[in-house]
Amino acid sequence: MDATARQAFEKTALPHLDSLFGVALRMTRNRASAEDLVQDTLVRAYRFWHRFEPGTSIRAWLFTILRNTFVNSYHRGNRRREQAEHLTHQARTLDEAGAAGLASAPPSPEQAVASKNIAEAVHSALEEVPEDFRLAVLLADIEGLSYKEIAAVMECPVGTVMSRLYRGRRHLKKILERQMPEPLQANDAPIHLDAYRKRGHA
Amino acid sequence: MSRTRPSTDPLIRRLQPYIDGELDAEAAAAVAEEIEDDPALKDMVEEQVSARQMLRDLPRETAPQALRARILLELDAVDREVELDEETARERGWSRLRSFLRGGLVLAPAAAAAAVLFAITRASLPQTPAEAPTIAAADQNVQEDMSLSALEPQVIGRPPSGAAAGVNLVSLGQLDDADAPMPEVIEYPLNPNGGRALELRQPSRGGALRGTLQRFRGRTYMLSKDRVGRTLVAYDDGRQLHVLMAKNPAKGSDLQELLELADRLRRAPPR
Numbered sequence: 453m454d455a456t457a458r459q460a461f462e463k464t465a466l467p468h469l470d471s472l473f474g475v476a477l478r479m480t481r482n483r484a485s486a487e488d489l490v491q492d493t494l495v496r497a498y499r500f501w502h503r504f505e506p507g508t509s510i511r512a513w514l515f516t517i518l519r520n521t522f523v524n525s526y527h528r529g530n531r532r533r534e535q536a537e538h539l540t541h542q543a544r545t546l547d548e549a550g551a552a553g554l555a556s557a558p559p560s561p562e563q564a565v566a567s568k569n570i571a572e573a574v575h576s577a578l579e580e581v582p583e584d585f586r587l588a589v590l591l592a593d594i595e596g597l598s599y600k601e602i603a604a605v606m607e608c609p610v611g612t613v614m615s616r617l618y619r620g621r622r623h624l625k626k627i628l629e630r631q632m633p634e635p636l637q638a639n640d641a642p643i644h645l646d647a648y649r650k651r652g653h654a
Numbered sequence: 655m656s657r658t659r660p661s662t663d664p665l666i667r668r669l670q671p672y673i674d675g676e677l678d679a680e681a682a683a684a685v686a687e688e689i690e691d692d693p694a695l696k697d698m699v700e701e702q703v704s705a706r707q708m709l710r711d712l713p714r715e716t717a718p719q720a721l722r723a724r725i726l727l728e729l730d731a732v733d734r735e736v737e738l739d740e741e742t743a744r745e746r747g748w749s750r751l752r753s754f755l756r757g758g759l760v761l762a763p764a765a766a767a768a769a770v771l772f773a774i775t776r777a778s779l780p781q782t783p784a785e786a787p788t789i790a791a792a793d794q795n796v797q798e799d800m801s802l803s804a805l806e807p808q809v810i811g812r813p814p815s816g817a818a819a820g821v822n823l824v825s826l827g828q829l830d831d832a833d834a835p836m837p838e839v840i841e842y843p844l845n846p847n848g849g850r851a852l853e854l855r856q857p858s859r860g861g862a863l864r865g866t867l868q869r870f871r872g873r874t875y876m877l878s879k880d881r882v883g884r885t886l887v888a889y890d891d892g893r894q895l896h897v898l899m900a901k902n903p904a905k906g907s908d909l910q911e912l913l914e915l916a917d918r919l920r921r922a923p924p925r
Contacts (some may be wrong), residue, residue, distance in 0.1 A: 453733050461729070469722060474715035487721050495728045574708050592674065593709035599676055614670035615663065621705035628708070 453498070461501050464510055465494065471511065472518055475590050479522050481579055492525065493518040512601035515591060519605055577627040585620030592617055669695065673702050730864065737867075841901065844911050850901040851915055855894050863888050863895075870913045873920060877909070887912040891920065 453461075472493060476486040497504075497517050504513055578586060584606070591597040591605060592613075602613045671677045672685040689695045844851040865878030865888065876888045885908050887898045898916050900908040 453736050458729065458733065466722075466725070469717045469725070470715060473717035473721070477715055487718070487724075490717065490721065491725050491728060494725050495732060498729050498732055570708065571712055574712055578709075589705075589709065593706045594712065594714075599671070599674070611667060614666050617674070618666045618670055618702065621702050624709075625701050625705045 453501070457501055461498055464504075465497055465501075465514060468511060468514055469494070471595055472514060474594065475515065475587075476518060476522070478575075478578055478590055479518075479583070479587065489518065489522055489525075492521050496521060509597075509601050509604075511595065511597060512604045515595070515597070515601075515605040516607075519587065573628055573631055574624070577624050577631065580627050581620055581623045585616050585623060588613055588616035589620035589624065593621075665695070665698070669699060669702070673699055673706070733864075842915060844900055844908075844915060849904065849911070851912060852899050852901050853919070854897040854899075858890050858893055858895050863890060868913070871917050873917065875913065875916060885909050885912065887916050889916060889920070 469490065472490045473486060476489040476493075477483065480486045480489055493514065497514055500517075504510070578589075581589065587606065588602055591602045592599075597605070599610045599613050603610045606613065606616075608616075668685060669689075672682055672689075675682075677685065689699055838855045840853045840855065842851045842853065843849070863876040865876035865886070868875045868877050868887075874889070878886045878888065884899050884903050887909070889896050896916070896919070898912045898919075900912065
């Protein structure tokens with residue numbers, strides 16, 4: 453690979469390392485596997501860098517490779533390992549989340565505990581959401597990909613993306629209601645449609 | 655109080671793009687009107703928007719710095735692999751050329767005649783001044799004393815973090831991995847004029863080195879510059895990564911001396 457290609461790859465693809473890691477973590481459910489998955493994804497992306505078309509979505513391209521790598525290499529062997537590391541991951545994620553929160557805008561202790569509880573509950577609920585629905589939801593709601601980009605990553609029609617998103621979010625909400633009905637209602641009441649419309653579609 | 659949910663699929667196709675802002679203003683207004691008149695739809699939308707908001711509020715994950723370093727080393731390894739493949743392909747090309755030339759031996763007398771003619775023509779031209787000694791010429795002058803003690807090594811010790819600032823450790827980019835051991839710095843005499851050289855050593859990580867490939871006395875080195883423009887000579891002996899640089903660089907003269915020092919170090923028996 454020539455120096456220009458290497459430079460272009462580092463400049464274009466590596467900035468998405470955190471996003472890839474976040475999705476990988478929620479797909480593999482443990483840190484070690486997530487790190488391996490991201491590493492394999494980026495090495496594969498580098499080998500096939502000449503196939504990336506400038507002007508198209510680099511994020512969609514990288515997530516496509518991540519998903520394929522996950523499906524082909526990580527899907528089967530991880531079940532046992534993931535259960536063992538599940539608790540460790542949750543604890544660490546929460547510690548980091550707490551630290552990050554304190555660094556930006558210090559919340560009150562009550563708020564910190566509440567948001568920590570909600571984040572913990574959402575993480576845990578996400579892991580129960582079926583894989584295809586989970587990936588659609590992660591890509592749309594955490595990574596902000598468009599329907600078209602998600603369809604490319606998941607190799608399915610846009611209609612299927614909509615359906616997976618709907619079902620994934622619904623699944624998540626139901627699990628959360630089952631797990632923590634009261635705190636969820638108190639701290640995360642649904643946004644009113646009127647307010648939502650004013651904000652998003654004024 | 656629970657309302658009866660309408661059957662989903664056609665609705666999903668209408669509502670989801672509205673929820674996710676994928677509709678134009680006109681279409682969004684039409685869907686909004688429809689939702690306004692239908693409490694069941696309103697519930698559906700609220701549920702979706704609420705779930706989405708919870709996900710958006712989750713703290714973002716950050717990849718560990720060590721992962722970034724690991725990936726860079728892997729990319730180096732890919733580069734090295736590609737270079738080796740190209741080298742192999744070139745060798746195959748030469749092999750094919752040799753086979754071709756073997757078949758063309760019948761042309762040898764003509765080639766010999768051409769060579770004689772060329773030599774005669776060249777001999778009649780005025781002589782050019784002698785070229786500056788090259789690295790290849792220096793290969794003839796291998797020093798005999800290969801013992802490490804003759805090099806008078808002086809271990810400076812492990813510098814505190816930041817002491818190696820300005821030295822680009824080739825494939826590592828920067829020392830950002832807190833778990834990585836700090837490099838050992840060793841000082842050597844570089845030349846008879848009192849010039850000194852520094853060697854940075856740290857355990858090999860198996861990655862490829864970046865820079866310009868240089869062969870010297872049968873061994874391979876990678877040449878590069880650090881952030882302040884000093885010449886660096888690097889090699890990886892499988893156990894350790896070695897980076898050599900002049901302590902007080904002199905313009906243009908360091909490379910040869912650094913390569914000679916590196917060669918002596920590699921020939922010296924291990925400590």
